[in-house]
Amino acid sequence: MELSQDTKNILGLQLPTDPRWVNLAEISLEAILTDHAYCEQKAATSCISIIQRYSDKDKLVKALAPIVTEEWGHFRLVLQELEKRGLQLGRQRKDTYVNALLQFQSKGGSPDAVFLDKLLTMAMIEARSCERFKRLSEGLNDAYLSRFYRRFMESEAGHYTLFIELAEEYLPKDQVRKRWTEWLKHEASIMQEMELRGDRIH
Numbered sequence: 001m002e003l004s005q006d007t008k009n010i011l012g013l014q015l016p017t018d019p020r021w022v023n024l025a026e027i028s029l030e031a032i033l034t035d036h037a038y039c040e041q042k043a044a045t046s047c048i049s050i051i052q053r054y055s056d057k058d059k060l061v062k063a064l065a066p067i068v069t070e071e072w073g074h075f076r077l078v079l080q081e082l083e084k085r086g087l088q089l090g091r092q093r094k095d096t097y098v099n100a101l102l103q104f105q106s107k108g109g110s111p112d113a114v115f116l117d118k119l120l121t122m123a124m125i126e127a128r129s130c131e132r133f134k135r136l137s138e139g140l141n142d143a144y145l146s147r148f149y150r151r152f153m154e155s156e157a158g159h160y161t162l163f164i165e166l167a168e169e170y171l172p173k174d175q176v177r178k179r180w181t182e183w184l185k186h187e188a189s190i191m192q193e194m195e196l197r198g199d200r201i202h
């Protein structure tokens with residue numbers, strides 16, 4: 001899959017990742033791989049939770065079941081990279097970014113609004129992961145790791161699309177688009193706050 005070269009607007013994201021982040025990755029590959037490993041693990045468990053909660057939605061269950069396998073496969077690939085390099089899977093860090101996204105989810109709204117926000121949270125995380133992997137792929141001075149991250153970038157872009165398509169499968173397109181625009185705007189403000197505080201995203 002070919003993605004736009006414009007990293008600023010990749011998948012509609014309104015703010016690019018701070019370019020310093022790639023340098024950080026070069027400094028502490030162990031930390032980046034550890035955080036990445038947990039990201040993949042959480043992607044798998046989140047898909048399982050959605051399947052459990054919306055077991056009546058046949059299409060969704062069928063679409064997400066293989067994603068669980070794929071995300072778990074990603075987790076294993078990252079583990080392999082750590083092992084190959086003699087690095088340790090560290091402890092899971094508090095995920096400020098994901099926690100901030102979760103706070104934006106509709107809680108007391110209609111079941112449809114809650115469902116939509118669950119899917120859009122997943123789409124948001126996939127979109128931002130995709131952008132990060134693109135940055136890593138383009139910014140790391142290591143041909144092997146560049147390819148490694150490019151594969152993840154392509155895969156997460158496909159997942160982003162899938163979550164948006166699933167939302168449109170069950171809900172009116174207008175509603176999905178409108179809410180997605182709100183998510184993009186809110187995510188940009190989260191990014192900005194985190195950058196000001198000097199937080200890492202993953």
Ligand SMILES: [Fe+2]
Pocket residue numbers: 040043070071074155156
């Ligand atoms: Fe993944």
Ligand SMILES: [Fe+2]
Pocket residue numbers: 043071126155156159
């Ligand atoms: Fe994914």
